[in-house]
Amino acid sequence: MKKTQNHVTRDTVTKHETRVMEAMDLAVGYGRKTVVAGINQEMLKGQFICLLGPNGSGKTTILRTLSRLLSPLKGAVYLNGRMLNDLNSVELAKALAVVLTERLSPGLITAFEFSAMGRHPYTGFLGRLSEEDIRKTEEALLLVNAGDISDRYFNELSDGERQKVILARALAQEPEVIVLDEPTLHLDLKHRIELIAILRRFSREKGITVIVSLHDVDIALKIAETVILVKDGTITECGPPEEVVKEETIARLYDLNYAHYSNCLGAMELKANGDGAAVYVVAGGGTGTAVYRLLSKHGFNIITGVIHENDIDCHVARSIGAKVISEKPFGNIRKGKLHRSFAFLEKAECLIDSGFPIGPSNRRNLKLVLKAIERKKRVYTLRHRKPAGDLFGECAQELFYCQGVTSVLKELAKRDP
Amino acid sequence: MTKYFSLYIIFLVFLGFFLVLNIAVGSVNISFPDACKIIFQHITDSTNGAIIWKIRLPRALATALCGACLATAGLLLQVFFRNPIVGPYILGISSGAALMVALVMLGGLSIGIFGIHPFLISIAAFAGALGVVLIILTVAARIKNIITLLVIGLMMGYLCHAVTSVLIAFAEEKKLKGFVLWQMGSFSGFCWDEVCLVSIMGGLLLFGAYLLCKPLNAFLLGEDYAKSMGVNIMVFRLLIVTFSSALAGMVTAFAGPVAFIGLAVPHMARLALGTSDNRILIPGAALLGAIVTSLCDLIARILFSPVELPISAITAFFGAPIVIGLLLRRRAAI
Numbered sequence: 016m017k018k019t020q021n022h023v024t025r026d027t028v029t030k031h032e033t034r035v036m037e038a039m040d041l042a043v044g045y046g047r048k049t050v051v052a053g054i055n056q057e058m059l060k061g062q063f064i065c066l067l068g069p070n071g072s073g074k075t076t077i078l079r080t081l082s083r084l085l086s087p088l089k090g091a092v093y094l095n096g097r098m099l100n101d102l103n104s105v106e107l108a109k110a111l112a113v114v115l116t117e118r119l120s121p122g123l124i125t126a127f128e129f130s131a132m133g134r135h136p137y138t139g140f141l142g143r144l145s146e147e148d149i150r151k152t153e154e155a156l157l158l159v160n161a162g163d164i165s166d167r168y169f170n171e172l173s174d175g176e177r178q179k180v181i182l183a184r185a186l187a188q189e190p191e192v193i194v195l196d197e198p199t200l201h202l203d204l205k206h207r208i209e210l211i212a213i214l215r216r217f218s219r220e221k222g223i224t225v226i227v228s229l230h231d232v233d234i235a236l237k238i239a240e241t242v243i244l245v246k247d248g249t250i251t252e253c254g255p256p257e258e259v260v261k262e263e264t265i266a267r268l269y270d271l272n273y274a275h276y277s278n279c280l281g282a283m284e285l286k287a288n289g290d291g292a293a294v295y296v297v298a299g300g301g302t303g304t305a306v307y308r309l310l311s312k313h314g315f316n317i318i319t320g321v322i323h324e325n326d327i328d329c330h331v332a333r334s335i336g337a338k339v340i341s342e343k344p345f346g347n348i349r350k351g352k353l354h355r356s357f358a359f360l361e362k363a364e365c366l367i368d369s370g371f372p373i374g375p376s377n378r379r380n381l382k383l384v385l386k387a388i389e390r391k392k393r394v395y396t397l398r399h400r401k402p403a404g405d406l407f408g409e410c411a412q413e414l415f416y417c418q419g420v421t422s423v424l425k426e427l428a429k430r431d432p
Numbered sequence: 433m434t435k436y437f438s439l440y441i442i443f444l445v446f447l448g449f450f451l452v453l454n455i456a457v458g459s460v461n462i463s464f465p466d467a468c469k470i471i472f473q474h475i476t477d478s479t480n481g482a483i484i485w486k487i488r489l490p491r492a493l494a495t496a497l498c499g500a501c502l503a504t505a506g507l508l509l510q511v512f513f514r515n516p517i518v519g520p521y522i523l524g525i526s527s528g529a530a531l532m533v534a535l536v537m538l539g540g541l542s543i544g545i546f547g548i549h550p551f552l553i554s555i556a557a558f559a560g561a562l563g564v565v566l567i568i569l570t571v572a573a574r575i576k577n578i579i580t581l582l583v584i585g586l587m588m589g590y591l592c593h594a595v596t597s598v599l600i601a602f603a604e605e606k607k608l609k610g611f612v613l614w615q616m617g618s619f620s621g622f623c624w625d626e627v628c629l630v631s632i633m634g635g636l637l638l639f640g641a642y643l644l645c646k647p648l649n650a651f652l653l654g655e656d657y658a659k660s661m662g663v664n665i666m667v668f669r670l671l672i673v674t675f676s677s678a679l680a681g682m683v684t685a686f687a688g689p690v691a692f693i694g695l696a697v698p699h700m701a702r703l704a705l706g707t708s709d710n711r712i713l714i715p716g717a718a719l720l721g722a723i724v725t726s727l728c729d730l731i732a733r734i735l736f737s738p739v740e741l742p743i744s745a746i747t748a749f750f751g752a753p754i755v756i757g758l759l760l761r762r763r764a765a766i
Contacts, residue, residue: 084656108662120514121652122708135650135661141711142646188661 065239133187175206284334289314503721506694532560561681616742
């Protein structure tokens with residue numbers, strides 16, 4: 016196994032030359048029922064492969080077939096050029112380890128003993144651990160940051176710690192491929208991230224091919240070198256996420272009607288532009304995101320603009336489903352756009368000034384605030400009195416000053432007596 | 433490792449203590465020094481000598497051995513089925529044995545035979561146990577799911593039980609008493625030939641069971657993980673069913689069904705040794721099984737002496753509360 020500390024780029028190139036596993040015309044399922052068919056996929060050394068898809072799409076079935084816990088219905092899986100079914104059980108165990116979803120309750124077994132079970136294919140008839148076995152187990156525990164819990168009983172560990180020990184067991188098996196079925200299930204955010212980081216270490220430092228199914232789409236797209244999208248009995252897309260995953264891809268994969276995946280943000284936003292009171296938000300430079308999320312959470316109908324298309328506020332507002340009046344990137348706001356905004360402002364009950372930074376390109380947005388005051392609409396601002404006075408002059412006295420986003424909400428609640 | 437070793441020593445001391453107690457105490461009390469003298473000087477001509485050499489010593493040895501066999505069989509099956517309430521009779525072994533014994537004792541099979549030789553009952557019991565095991569093995573080779581195997585075992589038990597109860601319904605009353613007593617189990621009446629047989633068979637089977645400890649450990653994580661670690665599930669399944677059934681079947685053949693030891697002792701051993709590692713647990717469970725069974729047999733003999741209580745009554749009466757207490761105090765499933 017190569018150390019990859021120094022020549023990361025070169026190593027990434029070389030490791031991808033060797034093919035470890037390959038599925039050819041594979042159909043997977045139970046008995047006569049085919050779940051997913053037509054799988055052709057090569058898996059390279061050290062590659063991080065991620066399966067995405069809704070529940071019941073067949074991710075688990077694919078993973079179980081790849082690890083020979085299920086027989087293929089058609090086609091075959093090759094491991095280092097040999098058909099999976101031709102390997103004897105110990106040969107397979109030395110090349111492939113699994114992490115499954117079933118909840119384990121091994122009884123009075125310490126974390127160390129649990130991990131040491133990974134040495135099973137290497138130990139003798141009675142399973143006595145050699146010094147090398149003990150060393151490898153300890154190394155595996157250290158690599159998953161579980162060195163400190165090795166003497167505790169497995170059953171007494173938290174979910175996050177357990178999952179790390181389960182990973183250590185798989186690592187102690189010294190496999191070329193690790194197949195994991197939803198390893199982040201039941202974990203909190205910290206352990207989720209830690210687990211993914213450990214998996215990345217497996218693939219980068221140890222050159223292990225990691226094949227994993229995940230539910231966290233955002234994390235998966237950021238970490239995986241290859242994603243396989245599974246839906247309705249076929250593989251819909253397959254390749255580097257940067258190429259194959261478009262904004263609609265994720266929405267279509269999970270049939271999302273009420274949420275939007277933003278590729279640029281790399282996260283989901285709930286589509287929730289309510290049919291409550293219309294509120295006009297003047298924002299920019301990221302000052303609007305919290306306002307949008309809060310308003311949409313409470314069912315307000317959000318109109319916002321004028322925002323430049325390269326502004327993060329624009330991405331968030333669109334993901335949420337707000338009405339957005341946008342301007343081209345880096346250009347000054349044109350009069351036409353401003354007048355369209357005025358038209359929308361008429362529909363709104365009130366206006367929120369998010370305290371956006373002002374520069375030459377968005378100076379015209381200030382006129383929206385003045386216009387709202389002129390039309391006798393309530394204007395809430397997140398600015399302090401002093402800078403507001405500098406910007407709006409006498410009109411500044413008409414503003415409602417709010418400290419923080421939540422106080423805007425309180426003020427909004429007061430508006431109808 | 434030294435921790436386990438010292439625990440083994442403690443177990444051995446206890447076992448020795450109960451063996452001697454079983455030899456010395458009974459309806460005829462023989463003082464401890466006398467008992468030692470009789471054993472070590474091999475005195476057989478006195479009355480006490482005859483009691484010890486012909487009755488008590490073979491019985492004490494057989495009791496300890498049978499206890500070890502039952503506990504080990506129970507442990508194997510508990511790990512295999514990943515279920516803490518499984519015992520050695522779960523696969524219908526005792527029911528099969530009971531059916532054959534009922535056929536011999538109550539049914540027409542004994543017609544033409546003068547009286548019923550005790551050895552005949554043993555043979556019938558073993559044949560019954562073996563028959564059920566063979567059916568289970570045939571099924572085990574075909575099905576995929578372990579739980580299905582468990583259910584089939586239970587169903588076999590019910591079927592055998594049904595036939596037995598039909599036989600009981602038609603049986604004569606005086607024959608019935610003998611059968612009911614057999615069903616409750618007893619270690620009385622062991623002769624040296626039987627002890628030799630049990631020692632050889634039991635010793636081999638216990639050793640064989642110990643050799644299964646590595647795949648058994650892998651099985652602690654469930655069948656899928658065991659498979660992924662290189663355990664050949666089909667071979668292993670046949671071995672487990674064969675060994676555990678042979679152990680339990682052998683005991684049933686000589687002593688009748690002895691309840692509870694196989695179910696409770698593995699839990700006690702797990703808690704006493706503080707591990708589920710079968711390499712340590714199998715010898716521990718065997719020793720503890722011998723100790724607990726010896727103790728129970730002692731109580732069965734002396735509690736209402738000279739009337740001897742059925743062993744299953746004692747094992748359940750004392751063991752069940754102990755297991756419940758142990759498990760409540762510390763959550764230790766399989």
